[in-house]
Amino acid sequence: MNHSATSTPEAHSRQVVLDRLRGRAVKSPGLPEIDPDQLIQFDDRLTQFEQTLELVGGQSHRVDSPQQIAEILSELEEFRSATCIASTVPEAVAPTVDLNAIDDPHDLAPLDWTIARGEFGVAENGAIWIDGDTLPHRVMIFIAQYLAIVISREQIVDQMHQAYMRIGTPKPGFGVFVSGPSKTADIEQSLVLGAHGCRELQVFLLP
Amino acid sequence: MLPIVDHPEAAKDFVNNVPRSHWHDDALWFVRVKRDRQSQSLPEWEYLREQAATIKRHTIANLGDYLQEFEANAARLGAVVHWAADAAEHNRIVHQLLVENNAHEIIKSKSMLTEECGLNEYLLEQGIDVVDTDLGERIVQLRGEHPSHIVLPAIHIKKEEVGETFHEHLGTTAGESDPQVLTEAARGHLRSKFLGGDVGITGVNFAIAETGGIVVVTNEGNADLGVSLPRVHIACMGIEKLVPRFHDLGVFTRLLARSATGQPITTYTSHFHGPRDENSELHIVLVDNGRSQIRDSDTFRDSLNCIRCGACMNTCPVYRRSGGHSYNATVPGPIGSVLGPSRDPKAHKSLPYACSLCGSCTDVCPVKIPLHHQLLAWRKVLVGKRLLNWSKRTGMKAASVLFQHPKLFTLAGYSGRTALRILPKALTHNRFNEWAIDRDLPKPPRQSFRAWYAKNRTETQPEDTK
Numbered sequence: 001m002n003h004s005a006t007s008t009p010e011a012h013s014r015q016v017v018l019d020r021l022r023g024r025a026v027k028s029p030g031l032p033e034i035d036p037d038q039l040i041q042f043d044d045r046l047t048q049f050e051q052t053l054e055l056v057g058g059q060s061h062r063v064d065s066p067q068q069i070a071e072i073l074s075e076l077e078e079f080r081s082a083t084c085i086a087s088t089v090p091e092a093v094a095p096t097v098d099l100n101a102i103d104d105p106h107d108l109a110p111l112d113w114t115i116a117r118g119e120f121g122v123a124e125n126g127a128i129w130i131d132g133d134t135l136p137h138r139v140m141i142f143i144a145q146y147l148a149i150v151i152s153r154e155q156i157v158d159q160m161h162q163a164y165m166r167i168g169t170p171k172p173g174f175g176v177f178v179s180g181p182s183k184t185a186d187i188e189q190s191l192v193l194g195a196h197g198c199r200e201l202q203v204f205l206l207p
Numbered sequence: 208m209l210p211i212v213d214h215p216e217a218a219k220d221f222v223n224n225v226p227r228s229h230w231h232d233d234a235l236w237f238v239r240v241k242r243d244r245q246s247q248s249l250p251e252w253e254y255l256r257e258q259a260a261t262i263k264r265h266t267i268a269n270l271g272d273y274l275q276e277f278e279a280n281a282a283r284l285g286a287v288v289h290w291a292a293d294a295a296e297h298n299r300i301v302h303q304l305l306v307e308n309n310a311h312e313i314i315k316s317k318s319m320l321t322e323e324c325g326l327n328e329y330l331l332e333q334g335i336d337v338v339d340t341d342l343g344e345r346i347v348q349l350r351g352e353h354p355s356h357i358v359l360p361a362i363h364i365k366k367e368e369v370g371e372t373f374h375e376h377l378g379t380t381a382g383e384s385d386p387q388v389l390t391e392a393a394r395g396h397l398r399s400k401f402l403g404g405d406v407g408i409t410g411v412n413f414a415i416a417e418t419g420g421i422v423v424v425t426n427e428g429n430a431d432l433g434v435s436l437p438r439v440h441i442a443c444m445g446i447e448k449l450v451p452r453f454h455d456l457g458v459f460t461r462l463l464a465r466s467a468t469g470q471p472i473t474t475y476t477s478h479f480h481g482p483r484d485e486n487s488e489l490h491i492v493l494v495d496n497g498r499s500q501i502r503d504s505d506t507f508r509d510s511l512n513c514i515r516c517g518a519c520m521n522t523c524p525v526y527r528r529s530g531g532h533s534y535n536a537t538v539p540g541p542i543g544s545v546l547g548p549s550r551d552p553k554a555h556k557s558l559p560y561a562c563s564l565c566g567s568c569t570d571v572c573p574v575k576i577p578l579h580h581q582l583l584a585w586r587k588v589l590v591g592k593r594l595l596n597w598s599k600r601t602g603m604k605a606a607s608v609l610f611q612h613p614k615l616f617t618l619a620g621y622s623g624r625t626a627l628r629i630l631p632k633a634l635t636h637n638r639f640n641e642w643a644i645d646r647d648l649p650k651p652p653r654q655s656f657r658a659w660y661a662k663n664r665t666e667t668q669p670e671d672t673k
Contacts, residue, residue: 164453196394
């Protein structure tokens with residue numbers, strides 16, 4: 001905080017709030033450490049991941065090569081008819097949009113598909129960690145009508161504790177766990193896929 | 208100051224519509240059952256609750272230090288941290304930021320804090336319209352209502368009513384009530400709002416002291432879309448949203464969605480560490496608004512553990528039947544009945560009584576807030592503050608006199624038994640006796656317990672007391 005700000009009402013409030021909190025000492029329990037032995041572990045993390053992903057509305061495919069990804073996608077009508085594709089996995093799907101040539105994220109509004117790379121999956125909840133550093137524009141994950149994520153099937157952790165340990169110290173910027181397609185149940189608890197983000201999530205599991 | 212609204216009075220219309228009350232009850236129980244399925248799928252569920260409660264207690268005890276650690280780390284990442292002592296200051300800060308950025312189109316994802324502060328109304332008075340982008344919140348906003356639940360804002364509204372609202376505001380076909388079609392219409396309508404937004408406002412689910420980052424979770428992707436397009440992101444958070452360490456998120460992301468909607472995790476769990484790029488801005492507004500006072504109380508401090516999952520509402524027999532609006536508070540249900548009186552005991556004095564003390568809320572709470580104990584404790588506080596209403600106060604006084612005078616007690620018992628026997632139903636069941644609505648009076652016993660005891664136990668001592 002700079003010097004000129006110390007006399008502003010906000011700086012005053014900052015002091016007021018901190019004084020209130022410091023004015024009353026409260027007995028504090030120690031900060032606990034998680035005991036890994038207490039946590040669920042799956043015999044077959046990959047299968048668990050696939051099953052959970054299906055439960056949350058996503059679809060998964062075990063593939064042996066990036067070419068196979070293109071083959072599976074081209075069987076989908078919504079992919080065949082796509083004209084605007086962003087891809088950070090060019091060995092699987094060639095992009096139609098040059099992401100590096102785009103300055104304004106609004107220009108990605110017409111995106112039909114985004115093909116992105118995931119770092120790892122989480123067996124207990126079907127979530128995939130996407131590192132923002134791999135995305136020229138983070139909006140590509142949310143604005144595309146359909147989303148495909150490519151991860152290695154060797155890279156599946158059991159649960160979120162392992163997931164956060166694996167991320168370690170987060171880099172400045174952005175990172176997101178994606179578990180299934182965008183959804184809502186705000187109208188009478190009826191589940192509808194495709195709220196504001198992707199209508200469909202295809203996950204490709206490479207060796 | 209809020210008008211004093213009695214919960215039973217405010218719930219009357221909702222409760223009297225029996226089919227609707229049952230429909231509401233069933234909808235929430237459905238969510239509760241989904242929650243049970245998820246919590247039971249994890250052998251470590253109770254262990255996680257214990258960890259979460261301890262982490263939160265530790266954080267709240269050391270809140271001043273953690274807030275400063277967060278502030279320093281967030282600033283290092285390029286975010287601007289603002290401090291608001293109360294709701295009015297929060298609103299002024301946000302308004303100022305909007306003016307500085309010449310912003311007219313505001314897109315906001317779900318934030319109970321901005322509801323608590325009345326941000327939308329405040330900005331509207333300043334001529335700035337805010338579009339709520341969560342589907343449920345957009346529905347209630349278009350209807351000129353407020354959310355009736357913190358996770359499921361439109362849980363009280365039927366799909367036919369949503370259809371009418373969308374027909375009026377979004378031009379959908381009259382009579383359309385298919386959730387799929389209505390959601391698609393909202394998607395199209397809100398896409399244009401997202402693309403036209405000058406500033407994105409979000410709440411915060413967790414803020415991490417150690418890293419200076421914030422976490423926002425949604426299923427719809429509205430928070431993420433809303434802040435990935437405009438240059439400016441304003442994140443508003445209560446000061447209790449902190450966790451000390453990055454890996455503490457492991458505990459809370461496992462508990463939150465399972466408790467809230469019975470999902471293993473929300474669709475999107477977004478982690479923001481600093482602004483998007485050098486041309487963008489991230490502002491984080493830290494709001495006290497009464498939280499530090501709650502922290503002062505040994506009895507009610509644990510209510511600051513709350514991660515706003517709504518599980519206590521979904522399980523509460525009173526909430527399920529009376530609807531969220533009957534609480535006349537931003538946060539309804541059991542946790543709202545604890546937090547409301549903390550904010551304004553007089554305005555919310557009836558809420559701690561909107562509770563049967565069944566304890567189900569305490570059992571499901573993922574951060575182990577002893578909710579029903581706190582509701583009982585509030586009743587004591589309200590009596591101490593002389594805020595108990597007249598009928599309860601007189602009743603309590605009368606009972607006290609009765610129990611202090613054995614002869615009077617005997618006489619009252621005799622009169623009661625006799626009255627029950629001889630009074631005609633027309634006299635006991637009339638509009639002056641509210642208790643007798645839907646209830647029958649008990650059959651009077653032939654004799655009092657004392658008379659029975661005198662007859663059966665005074666001549667010969669029972670075996671075991673010799």
